[in-house]
Amino acid sequence: MFKTLRIILTSALVRGIVGQALGTALGYAFVAGLRALRGAETGWIYEPALAFGAIIGVIGFLLGAGVLTDWLKWAIGRQTPLRHGAPAGRPEWSRYFNVDYNHKVIGIQYGISSLLILLIGGVFAILFRLELAHSGMQWLTNSQYNTLFSAHGIIMIAAILGGVGAMVNYLVPLMIGAADMAFPRLNAFSFWVSVPAALLILGGIAVGGWDTGWVGYATLSLRAPVGMVLFLLGFWVVGFSSIAGSANLLVTVATMRAKGMSLFRMPIFVWAAVAASLIQLTATQTVGVALTMSVAERVIGLNFFDPTGGGNPILYQHLFWFYSHPVVYVFVLPGLGVISELLPVFARKPLFGYRWVALSSLGIALVGFLVWAHHMFTSGMADALRVPFMFSTMLVAVPTGVKFFSWIATIWEGKLPSNPPTPLLFVLGAISVFLIGGVTGPILGTIPTDLHLHDSYWVVGHFHATMFGGFIFPFFAALYYWYPKMTGRMYNERLGKLHFWLMLPAFWVMSIGQMSVGLLGMRRRIADYDPALGIDGTQLLITLAALVIGWSVLIMIYNLAFSQRMQPVAETNPWRSRSPEWQIPSPAPEFNYDVPFEVVGEPYDYGLADATYIRDATPAAVPSGD
Amino acid sequence: MGRLRHAISIIVLVALSTLGLRALFSVILALPRAASAEAGPIDTLFNAHFWMIAFLFAFIMVMMLYSVFVFRRKPGDETDGPHVHGNTRLEIGWTIIPTVVVLGFGVWGAITLNAITSPKAGEMVVHVTGKQWAWTFDYPEQGDISSGDLVLPVGRTIVLKMNAEDVLHSFWVPEFRVKQDLVPDRETTLRITPTEIGDYMLRCAEICGLNHTLMEAKVRVVDAAGFQAWVDEKSAAPAFADMTPEERGAFWHSAEGFSCFGCHSLDGSPSVGPTWQGLYGRQEQLADGSTITVDDQYIINSILHPADQVVAGFQPNLMPPDYADKIAAREQEIQAAEGIDIDITADLIAFIKTLQ
Numbered sequence: 001m002f003k004t005l006r007i008i009l010t011s012a013l014v015r016g017i018v019g020q021a022l023g024t025a026l027g028y029a030f031v032a033g034l035r036a037l038r039g040a041e042t043g044w045i046y047e048p049a050l051a052f053g054a055i056i057g058v059i060g061f062l063l064g065a066g067v068l069t070d071w072l073k074w075a076i077g078r079q080t081p082l083r084h085g086a087p088a089g090r091p092e093w094s095r096y097f098n099v100d101y102n103h104k105v106i107g108i109q110y111g112i113s114s115l116l117i118l119l120i121g122g123v124f125a126i127l128f129r130l131e132l133a134h135s136g137m138q139w140l141t142n143s144q145y146n147t148l149f150s151a152h153g154i155i156m157i158a159a160i161l162g163g164v165g166a167m168v169n170y171l172v173p174l175m176i177g178a179a180d181m182a183f184p185r186l187n188a189f190s191f192w193v194s195v196p197a198a199l200l201i202l203g204g205i206a207v208g209g210w211d212t213g214w215v216g217y218a219t220l221s222l223r224a225p226v227g228m229v230l231f232l233l234g235f236w237v238v239g240f241s242s243i244a245g246s247a248n249l250l251v252t253v254a255t256m257r258a259k260g261m262s263l264f265r266m267p268i269f270v271w272a273a274v275a276a277s278l279i280q281l282t283a284t285q286t287v288g289v290a291l292t293m294s295v296a297e298r299v300i301g302l303n304f305f306d307p308t309g310g311g312n313p314i315l316y317q318h319l320f321w322f323y324s325h326p327v328v329y330v331f332v333l334p335g336l337g338v339i340s341e342l343l344p345v346f347a348r349k350p351l352f353g354y355r356w357v358a359l360s361s362l363g364i365a366l367v368g369f370l371v372w373a374h375h376m377f378t379s380g381m382a383d384a385l386r387v388p389f390m391f392s393t394m395l396v397a398v399p400t401g402v403k404f405f406s407w408i409a410t411i412w413e414g415k416l417p418s419n420p421p422t423p424l425l426f427v428l429g430a431i432s433v434f435l436i437g438g439v440t441g442p443i444l445g446t447i448p449t450d451l452h453l454h455d456s457y458w459v460v461g462h463f464h465a466t467m468f469g470g471f472i473f474p475f476f477a478a479l480y481y482w483y484p485k486m487t488g489r490m491y492n493e494r495l496g497k498l499h500f501w502l503m504l505p506a507f508w509v510m511s512i513g514q515m516s517v518g519l520l521g522m523r524r525r526i527a528d529y530d531p532a533l534g535i536d537g538t539q540l541l542i543t544l545a546a547l548v549i550g551w552s553v554l555i556m557i558y559n560l561a562f563s564q565r566m567q568p569v570a571e572t573n574p575w576r577s578r579s580p581e582w583q584i585p586s587p588a589p590e591f592n593y594d595v596p597f598e599v600v601g602e603p604y605d606y607g608l609a610d611a612t613y614i615r616d617a618t619p620a621a622v623p624s625g626d
Numbered sequence: 627m628g629r630l631r632h633a634i635s636i637i638v639l640v641a642l643s644t645l646g647l648r649a650l651f652s653v654i655l656a657l658p659r660a661a662s663a664e665a666g667p668i669d670t671l672f673n674a675h676f677w678m679i680a681f682l683f684a685f686i687m688v689m690m691l692y693s694v695f696v697f698r699r700k701p702g703d704e705t706d707g708p709h710v711h712g713n714t715r716l717e718i719g720w721t722i723i724p725t726v727v728v729l730g731f732g733v734w735g736a737i738t739l740n741a742i743t744s745p746k747a748g749e750m751v752v753h754v755t756g757k758q759w760a761w762t763f764d765y766p767e768q769g770d771i772s773s774g775d776l777v778l779p780v781g782r783t784i785v786l787k788m789n790a791e792d793v794l795h796s797f798w799v800p801e802f803r804v805k806q807d808l809v810p811d812r813e814t815t816l817r818i819t820p821t822e823i824g825d826y827m828l829r830c831a832e833i834c835g836l837n838h839t840l841m842e843a844k845v846r847v848v849d850a851a852g853f854q855a856w857v858d859e860k861s862a863a864p865a866f867a868d869m870t871p872e873e874r875g876a877f878w879h880s881a882e883g884f885s886c887f888g889c890h891s892l893d894g895s896p897s898v899g900p901t902w903q904g905l906y907g908r909q910e911q912l913a914d915g916s917t918i919t920v921d922d923q924y925i926i927n928s929i930l931h932p933a934d935q936v937v938a939g940f941q942p943n944l945m946p947p948d949y950a951d952k953i954a955a956r957e958q959e960i961q962a963a964e965g966i967d968i969d970i971t972a973d974l975i976a977f978i979k980t981l982q
Binding site: 142143145146211212213217219220223224225306307308313314347348349350352353354355356378379380383386387390391394395397398401402404405406407408409411412413414415416417418420428431432435436438439440442443446447448449451452454455456512515516519520521523524525526527528530532602605606607608 | 654655656657658667668671672675678679682683686687689690693694697698699700701703705706707708709710711712713716717720721724725728729731732734735736738739742743792793794796798800803804805806807808809810811812814827829830831832833834835836837838839840898941943
């Protein structure tokens with residue numbers, strides 16, 4: 001017990017948090033001290049000092065956790081070996097609390113933090129859903145409500161980015177036959193830098209919150225309470241994680257694929273990961289600029305957005321959405337990749353139109369860059385921009401449609417099990433939910449109908465359907481599906497199904513309910529609504545549905561947490577998959593493949609006798625896969 | 627033969643589901659009543675979209691559930707599915723057809739947008755000002771009358787020329803269907819042609835800070851005679867010289883004055899600023915811990931330097947610091963128009979004293 005405590009207290013996580021606290025205090029004291037030397041009076045929370053402290057605090061975290069140690073040693077000419085396994089004298093589980101370079105450990109670190117953050121964001125949602133269950137103010141103030149919904153947005157985005165990081169990190173090297181990612185230290189950096197970022201955002205709530213939503217539109221962002229600056233900086237730091245992680249992934253896929261694995265013989269999930277990484281690598285900088293400009297305008301008075309000094313508030317929206325629209329495809333593409341990956345395994349049929357599915361991911365990524373201004377149809381931007389952006393937006397439906405049609409064609413005449421296991425249920429549920437999100441999109445892309453729906457709850461329903469269908473449901477499918485790979489044990493099937501059958505109908509009710517009240521005039525981001533709108537009943541239903549979703553997720557957390565102790569050891573390949581990662585023991589060995597494999601066939605040749613995807617790349621080749 | 631049976635089943639199921647969904651939508655996805663000429667073509671487009679949503683949802687779901695139930699593995703069957711890799715003709719088809727359909731909707735949308743935004747004969751201009759958290763409407767064609775309610779004549783196209791004073795706001799009356807943001811220092815325009823006499827609510831649709839939820843204004847659509855009567859009544863408002871200080875104070879509190887009501891209630895109900903009911907003479911605890919009694923001096927200082935003495939529990943820096951300038955400008959305006967010196971802060975104090 002004492003030993004456990006000691007291991008945790010000396011872990012990178014705790015050292016990092018201490019480093020962040022010290023760094024923040026130092027940075028704060030420096031600026032506040034300068035001000036005191038000038039003899040100026042300073043209140044308790046002085047924003048420029050807080051901003052500077054926040055930045056120094058992030059560096060303090062990275063130094064304290066030891067994320068930068070190897071690079072700093074290299075800078076002074078010292079060699080550092082790539083360490084593997086738990087630190088000397090420490091148990092295996094302590095790897096997850098420390099800076100570890102193995103992609104599977106980092107993947108699980110991402111996954112667990114993602115679930116934790118998801119829970120925090122979910123609790124926030126339930127808190128304000130309780131407020132909205134009935135018209136009239138129930139138990140929150142306007143200020144608390146504004147902070148809760150603003151934090152819910154950005155926290156969920158952090159959770160989703162973490163979940164994407166989990167899937168991509170854990171799966172891609174296994175799928176392409178690499179021993180690790182191309183840059184293991186950069187990989188660890190990508191994960192660890194997101195921890196102080198999350199702490200900054202939570203700190204923003206602690207110092208009093210903010211009220212701009214996650215979009216942080218100027219000029220409200222320039223007047224919002226002091227929590228705003230920590231939110232902006234936290235968001236900004238998360239960007240480092242995205243940029244470094246995506247560069248790493250692209251290099252890994254480009255250079256470390258197994259012999260014979262041509263681009264069109266990669267497992268389809270890898271295509272989705274590549275498309276998502278291309279967006280992250282090229283779009284994140286733009287939101288970084290927008291956030292930097294907002295911080296600079298607030299803290300040191302550089303004038304970019306406030307028109308009274310010659311700025312332009314609409315400029316912020318362009319910069320913001322140039323990233324923040326494409327990034328929703330970062331959230332959904334890996335999830336859609338999971339759907340494409342799992343359907344052939346369960347249907348025992350090849351993925352229909354592999355190349356079209358692969359290229360549709362790139363198509364979505366490309367078109368995704370050309371549609372950002374559809375978030376601004378009512379913003380007052382140049383009139384001439386509206387119609388072109390309407391047409392480009394409508395085109396998103398085309399590659400998205402290709403995915404739906406290909407999934408249907410894959411399971412058409414396929415042999416799906418008559419008693420579907422949990423991952424398959426979540427995949428089918430994901431298709432239905434993403435379909436709700438998909439079909440409710442063009443009505444928003446068409447300007448005249450958007451003029452009514454813009455900033456209404458229709459939008460809330462639409463994007464929750466795309467996020468749940470494109471990320472949450474597939475992510476949960478992936479957690480169940482690869483659970484035996486990660487832990488070597490099977491999850492509890494009965495609890496998994498209970499989770500699904502609670503969550504799917506609850507989500508439908510919630511999402512369709514949101515669209516319904518939106519049409520009738522429910523605006524986004526309001527703490528209260530007029531009973532005359534006649535939506536009290538629907539609002540209560542939405543809140544009840546949200547509670548059911550919350551409880552069902554807790555069932556999953558219980559299942560995942562305890563199955564690795566209570567459930568029997570899983571078979572090596574419980575889904576009879578042809579994918580490389582299922583041909584090796586579970587959990588996967590430290591360096592994945594003791595014997596490298598080479599690709600000699602197509603990845604999804606189910607239903608073709610004697611088809612081989614991979615075989616050991618040794619002189620005496622033995623076929624593997626089925 | 628098997629193929630034909632599947633095809634017929636699918637067609638029947640998709641058709642029935644589409645009709646069923648569309649019928650369901652008219653209950654659960656209902657629009658508010660339409661009260662503007664613009665709502666006509668927009669609702670036609672809504673209807674077309676709802677049909678497409680019903681069809682696409684029905685089509686994919688029927689295909690998916692059909693595959694799940696009809697083709698599912700039979701007990702004892704251990705074989706794989708057919709080895710079908712793809713079909714290029716199908717792929718091209720389901721790329722081209724959706725492209726044509728969505729571009730068609732785009733063209734329809736562009737035509738509709740053009741129709742509802744183009745200038746019409748006999749337009750009337752109303753200036754809309756949004757600020758945290760109040761709306762003001764000025765009528766340049768009706769002798770510059772100013773109002774906190776938006777009163778509009780039925781059947782005439784209104785050009786709303788809109789400005790925000792501080793942050794983004796958005797003009798939305800759901801019954802009119804159209805929406806437009808208000809941007810600081812930039813004029814945005816929205817055309818609406820009310821067609822139904824009645825009362826509506828305008829509510830801000832763009833998050834604008836602490837009191838966004840309650841940023842609303844009454845909208846009244848009246849017939850031409852009613853509109854003229856309202857204009858006459860507004861125009862006949864007494865000169866400031868003929869009003870008592872208390873009456874002028876109430877005026878300054880309204881949207882025609884400085885919209886103090888956006889943050890300060892008169893009936894004791896809580897808002898983002900202290901209520902004015904029973905304010906004068908009240909003991910207030912300030913954020914710095916000290917206690918003061920509200921008197922002339924405190925009120926004047928709080929109007930001119932709002933960040934100085936903030937009452938505990940209220941957010942600082944919400945109230946704009948520029949009221950000294952605004953008040954001076956208004957006093958000069960009145961001096962120029964009526965030739966009298968008005969002390970607006972004194973009017974407000976007189977008004978507040980009546981609210982015991």
